[in-house]
Amino acid sequence: MKLSRSFRSASEERGIAIRHQMRLQAFDPLPAAQLAKRLGIDILSPLQLNDTLSNNTISCLLASTAWSAVTVLTQPPLVLYHPLHAAARFESSVMHELAHILLAHRPEDLTVWSKGFSGRSYPPQQEKEAEFLGACLQVTRVGIDWANGESMCLCEAAEHFGASRQMMQFRLNATRREMKRCDRCNKHSR
């Protein structure tokens, strides 16, 4: 299941265009929360629903490592996130959900996650599209070139964009670029 060249190219351009619309430079970081605000999408953690949720429910959600984000398809949509995840994972998870919304994807396949709880999932092709666009929104191709121009190593660039090292490598692979690595970069890649 491959993404078309036109989709990939459009996604690369979109990461840059959205920054310009938000009066950012093409190489600036784009926090998912900032993009969500621009789009009029609320992002909430279960802690912000504590007047409605029981303590047991909140404890269960916080203790679980099985979920990272939920997009609730209200109008406008809102995104619920796991508040105890590392910052880079938060950025990746929420940006992925925002990508689905920007692509106007509608989950179709009804999945029974558990007795009494059914959710919908996106088709695999749409998951792949959101993965790619989400990554482009986090780290632009221009941003990679800029980071290289600034002699940043991979982990420094990852910190700049609020991304994980894995996300940076994903983007380097997608853009066919390389980036120097320091001892810290190499240590974490083992």
Place this chain on the structure above:
Amino acid sequence: MTTELDMNRLAAALKAKRGGLGLREAAQQIGHISASTLSRVENGQVPDMDTFLVLCDWLGMPPAEFFVRAEEVPASKMSTPQIIEAHLRADQDLDESTAAAIAEMVRAAYGLARRQNEAES
């Protein structure tokens, strides 16, 4: 109370602003949108959110102007799949208690969204 996009109003506003300008020229003026996308929106196709915001910027109108109340389906008539209209980014093997907690969280979020819409109307 849920809201939906008033496509008739959006389409009318776009056509009025565009006036005698061609679709291609208008799309260039708007930026980040193709002539074909503009045409589809003017003919009633719901745009994606990014496009919708760009159009609102061009029109000089806040996005909320185009949201209207949809007829609310009583919660008692909703089946569980209708209530849980959500995309879950999670492992496939959710245990029962976590799934139940997520369901409760999503329902709470629905309730919050409904209260916010009522407060804004």
